[in-house]
Amino acid sequence: MTVDRRQLIGALPVALCVLLALALAVTAPSNVQQERQWIETKRADLALIENHRARLQPLEAVEAAYRALPRQPLPDLARLAVAAGIQQAADIQHREKRVVLNAWMYHRREVIWDAVSFEALDRFLYRAESARPPWRLMSIALTAAEDRPGFGRAVCILEGVEPRLE
Amino acid sequence: MYYQPPIQISYGIRRTGRRWILVRAKAGQAPADYEIVGEYSDPLSEGDLNRLRVLLTDALASGHTSVNAVLPAGEGWAQWMETSLTSSAKARKIWPTLLDVQLPFSIEDCACAFLEQEALSDGAGYRALAVTVRRSALDRRLDEWRSQGIDPVIIDYEPFVLWSFSIHTEPPVAGEYRVLAHLGETETLLVFGRGEEWHSMSTCAFDIAGGAADDPEQAQGLITRLRRAMASRDDWKPVGHVHWYWAGPGSEHEGLLAQLESAIDHDRFVYYRHRYGAYFAARAMAHRPFETSGPRINWRSQVDPHPAERRWQKRFMRRMAAAYVVASILLAGLSLGVRAAFRAEHREAQAALRDAVRDITGIASPQKGVEAEVVERFVNDRLEKGAPLFDMRKPSLRGNAIHLLDRARLWNLTFDRLKLDDRTVSIDGTAEDWDRPEMLAGVLREWGYEVDMPVRKASPQLERVLFRLEGRRAE
Numbered sequence A: 001m002t003v004d005r006r007q008l009i010g011a012l013p014v015a016l017c018v019l020l021a022l023a024l025a026v027t028a029p030s031n032v033q034q035e036r037q038w039i040e041t042k043r044a045d046l047a048l049i050e051n052h053r054a055r056l057q058p059l060e061a062v063e064a065a066y067r068a069l070p071r072q073p074l075p076d077l078a079r080l081a082v083a084a085g086i087q088q089a090a091d092i093q094h095r096e097k098r099v100v101l102n103a104w105m106y107h108r109r110e111v112i113w114d115a116v117s118f119e120a121l122d123r124f125l126y127r128a129e130s131a132r133p134p135w136r137l138m139s140i141a142l143t144a145a146e147d148r149p150g151f152g153r154a155v156c157i158l159e160g161v162e163p164r165l166e
Numbered sequence B: 001m002y003y004q005p006p007i008q009i010s011y012g013i014r015r016t017g018r019r020w021i022l023v024r025a026k027a028g029q030a031p032a033d034y035e036i037v038g039e040y041s042d043p044l045s046e047g048d049l050n051r052l053r054v055l056l057t058d059a060l061a062s063g064h065t066s067v068n069a070v071l072p073a074g075e076g077w078a079q080w081m082e083t084s085l086t087s088s089a090k091a092r093k094i095w096p097t098l099l100d101v102q103l104p105f106s107i108e109d110c111a112c113a114f115l116e117q118e119a120l121s122d123g124a125g126y127r128a129l130a131v132t133v134r135r136s137a138l139d140r141r142l143d144e145w146r147s148q149g150i151d152p153v154i155i156d157y158e159p160f161v162l163w164s165f166s167i168h169t170e171p172p173v174a175g176e177y178r179v180l181a182h183l184g185e186t187e188t189l190l191v192f193g194r195g196e197e198w199h200s201m202s203t204c205a206f207d208i209a210g211g212a213a214d215d216p217e218q219a220q221g222l223i224t225r226l227r228r229a230m231a232s233r234d235d236w237k238p239v240g241h242v243h244w245y246w247a248g249p250g251s252e253h254e255g256l257l258a259q260l261e262s263a264i265d266h267d268r269f270v271y272y273r274h275r276y277g278a279y280f281a282a283r284a285m286a287h288r289p290f291e292t293s294g295p296r297i298n299w300r301s302q303v304d305p306h307p308a309e310r311r312w313q314k315r316f317m318r319r320m321a322a323a324y325v326v327a328s329i330l331l332a333g334l335s336l337g338v339r340a341a342f343r344a345e346h347r348e349a350q351a352a353l354r355d356a357v358r359d360i361t362g363i364a365s366p367q368k369g370v371e372a373e374v375v376e377r378f379v380n381d382r383l384e385k386g387a388p389l390f391d392m393r394k395p396s397l398r399g400n401a402i403h404l405l406d407r408a409r410l411w412n413l414t415f416d417r418l419k420l421d422d423r424t425v426s427i428d429g430t431a432e433d434w435d436r437p438e439m440l441a442g443v444l445r446e447w448g449y450e451v452d453m454p455v456r457k458a459s460p461q462l463e464r465v466l467f468r469l470e471g472r473r474a475e
Helices: A003-068 A077-083 A118-130 B046-061 B088-102 B135-147 B158-169 B216-231 B254-263 B277-290 B299-303 B307-361 B371-385 B387-391 B397-410 B435-446
Strands: A091-100 A104-117 A135-144 A151-163 B009-015 B019-026 B035-041 B065-071 B076-083 B110-119 B126-134 B154-157 B177-183 B187-194 B197-205 B242-247 B269-273 B414-421 B424-431 B450-459 B464-472
Touching (some): A003 B307, A077 A118, A091 A151, A091 B387, A104 A118, A118 A151, A135 B397, B009 B277, B019 B046, B019 B277, B035 B046, B046 B065, B065 B135, B065 B277, B076 B197, B110 B299, B135 B299, B154 B277, B158 B177, B158 B197, B158 B242, B158 B277, B216 B254, B242 B277, B254 B269, B371 B387, B397 B414, B397 B435, B424 B450, B435 B450, B435 B464
Parallel strands (some): B242 B269
Antiparallel strands (some): A104 A151, A135 B414, B009 B019, B019 B035, B177 B187, B187 B197, B414 B424, B424 B464
16 A cells, blocks of 8 residues: 555545535535524514414403402392392393303393383393393393383393303 | 645755765754854764764654755756746646756656746746756765765755855845855856846856865866856846855855956956855755745655655644644534524524413414414414403493483483394384484484484374484494
8 A cells, every 4th residue: 555545545534524514514504594494484473473462462351350250150130120120020031151261151141021111121231230240231122112101021132251160 | 735844953964075064053043053063074984974873863863853965956957947828737737848858868767846836927828947857866866875874854956055045144135136156165056046036057167175276277267167157148137236146165265256256357246255155055955944935845755755754744744634624623513503503593483482382372282383373273263262251341232222211201202112232223213303313313323323214204193203213333
């Protein structure tokens, strides 16, 4: 083996080292560029997610308000009617009942009186809406009695959310 | 690949006609401080031979020492060559062919080098200083030195060494012409140049060791040969002052110099005498490894590199290899570092994304790349499911119903039927005139309803008008 060949063989690891370093250096920009793109995509996704989080905030505020309410069921409408001085028994229909966000129960009820004093009806509604948790009047239909001023048929639809009590 | 041998101590050994002179130079030392280690009669006695051998062997063993010799001017050949090739690489390849044509013997029998290649001033090609020696002459010299126990590390060419030392000890005036006349023991060497540039050389026999300096006839012969040498320089036509430097043992002969100067006197010639007299050449040889200007050649490297030089080369190669490896490691480290930094940033961004998704949805390991969609679906679903909670925050209709009934009382309206919800309103009733229902419609409009009155008719029996208001609004 000549000296030159020996030197050549000795230089091989060095050349490999240099080649490896050069290969790493040459491919670094494209690698970095790709990483940068991924990072930008992730950041854009994070910004989107933060926007979605912001959309949730009003709901969270409402949830917090509901959580602050006493953990008790919605008041019984028939009792409220009696308490409001309505003698006639109301025809109360359960129109809807569903779970809300696993924490509350939503109720929608239709309350019908064929002849009720509108004044007493107002008291009833006031009591229903002032309760904790409250009912809310979502629809009302009044038909005046022809022969009795201040009285008539009333159809009220009320909705309410109460804590889900297991 | 150029490398600078790490020489700290340099020995110049010169064989004159009757003696050996050994001069030692140290790196950084001024030539005047170079030490004349010994002068030995030629041939060397057994004792001197041993002393010299031991001295040089020990010196070389230190690893930073060089022993330098020169090949006499007459045993080599040096000349500038030109080519019209304008490519530097091509010019480099053409020199051997051009040289072969000019040599009286085959170039294969020679060691040759082409030094100081440079572009011609007019850009019309390149020139290089070709220097060559027959291998047989080199081998003969090497054998001769070795037989005396001397194994030179550097064998340079005498005209180059003397010229370099001359311009080192007496720096030239830029652009001015110079002649170095080295009156050696048996031979006189003339080197022609300009500034620092080596131009050409000529030799002629003049046996100072044999007493020629004191012989007017031989001196006259030298004058004739010097004149002829100068006259034959077709390509060396000095303009302005020519600085003529005497050197060598002959320069110590005042009478000879006076005779020579008066004989070759010229208005433009200014004569100087180098220091060191007979030791000029030996000092020049000792100085050789420390000189970087002027043409340089090491014939020894070309034919049979000295073990010391091999070691230097190996060490140099090892250092170069180490430097390349270190540079490669740094480069690779930098590349990997940059990648790692970006990868870490990528991981951080991914982790932030995962944390946000987990925070919002409670999903611990969302599928990568669809995190935003997952969150969007979750939020939409939650908002949809949580809608009743929002609905409960809407204003109560009770207040509106009461307000409408109040208005009716105030404006003497009667309602036969009232229907009210978040989106629609419908009122059937009677009024004294058309203005009151319109006023009621105005109230509804204030609440955001688009109101229409599809029924409006008079009722003669009641003496009132019948009306129906219908309104609709967006939620």
